[in-house]
Amino acid sequence: MITWPQGYGRRVLAEVDSTNAEAARIAPELAGPEWILGLRQTSGRGRRGRPWADPTGNFAATLIMRPAETPDQVALRSFVASLALHEAFVNATGRSEAFALKWPNDVLLYGGKVAGILLESAGFSGGSVSHIAIGIGVNLIHAPDAANVEQGATRPVSLLSETGAEVDPETFLDLLAAAYAHWETLFTTYGFEPIRTAWLARAARLGEVITARTTRDETTGTFETVDSQGNLVLNTAKGRVAIPAADIFF
Numbered sequence: 636m637i638t639w640p641q642g643y644g645r646r647v648l649a650e651v652d653s654t655n656a657e658a659a660r661i662a663p664e665l666a667g668p669e670w671i672l673g674l675r676q677t678s679g680r681g682r683r684g685r686p687w688a689d690p691t692g693n694f695a696a697t698l699i700m701r702p703a704e705t706p707d708q709v710a711l712r713s714f715v716a717s718l719a720l721h722e723a724f725v726n727a728t729g730r731s732e733a734f735a736l737k738w739p740n741d742v743l744l745y746g747g748k749v750a751g752i753l754l755e756s757a758g759f760s761g762g763s764v765s766h767i768a769i770g771i772g773v774n775l776i777h778a779p780d781a782a783n784v785e786q787g788a789t790r791p792v793s794l795l796s797e798t799g800a801e802v803d804p805e806t807f808l809d810l811l812a813a814a815y816a817h818w819e820t821l822f823t824t825y826g827f828e829p830i831r832t833a834w835l836a837r838a839a840r841l842g843e844v845i846t847a848r849t850t851r852d853e854t855t856g857t858f859e860t861v862d863s864q865g866n867l868v869l870n871t872a873k874g875r876v877a878i879p880a881a882d883i884f885f
């Protein structure tokens with residue numbers, strides 16, 4: 636029996652365009668943080684403007700919150716959400732070694748992508764954002780065809796295909812919401828440092844040579860760490876480079 640975390644709302648929609656879009660619509664009248672689960676999404680969106688396919692049975696949810704924080708602070712929530720996802724997966728399967736976190740915000744299962752996070756914030760005024768939407772998609776039972784993902788991108792996998800675990804979206808929401816509340820309390824109480832340390836302990840390819848690609852350039856180097864701002868730090872032939880945003884290729 637999983638206990639729903641105190642202070643968090645829970646809304647389940649049979650169908651929605653995108654839970655992140657719905658989150659932005661309800662943000663103005665929000666009383667406190669709220670989870671929105673879409674049992675079916677018709678226009679799910681991924682990072683960098685990519686579409687996110689969401690067949691029935693997969694997990695699509697957004698946590699909408701209104702923390703009085705700067706854009707830089709709220710961006711660190713993607714690490715909080717990654718840790719919560721990792722904990723939810725381990726609790727669902729009992730397999731802690733199977734999961735790893737890929738910078739900035741994917742979860743890998745035996746090296747394949749099983750979940751992604753799309754963090755959107757809006758309404759910057761007086762130093763704070765007006766809301767953040769942490770959108771989370773999990774391939775619970777279906778993974779997109781590898782032919783439909785970008786060349787060189789991590790192969791998509793589903794929880795069912797890799798572990799045999801059959802978890803329905805509402806059960807996964809309960810696991811995730813409980814885990815998120817734990818990591819969120821740690822973040823708001825002690826700041827980013829314990830989150831950074833816990834994230835690094837679960838990081839994929841730490842200490843290995845990886846490539847970070849943006850629309851403008853490509854940097855290859857040894858994955859040294861994630862710094863106190865959440866940047867990826869690579870040790871390259873030209874020295875240490877801190878990268879705020881990129882796609883990673885192994």
Ligand SMILES: O=C(O)CCCC[C@@H]1SC[C@@H]2NC(=O)N[C@@H]21
Binds near residue numbers: 653655680682683
């Ligand atoms: O590109 C990625 O890896 C991030 C994918 C995020 C998809 C989720 S599904 C729930 C939420 N609503 C959306 O439209 N997108 C996010």
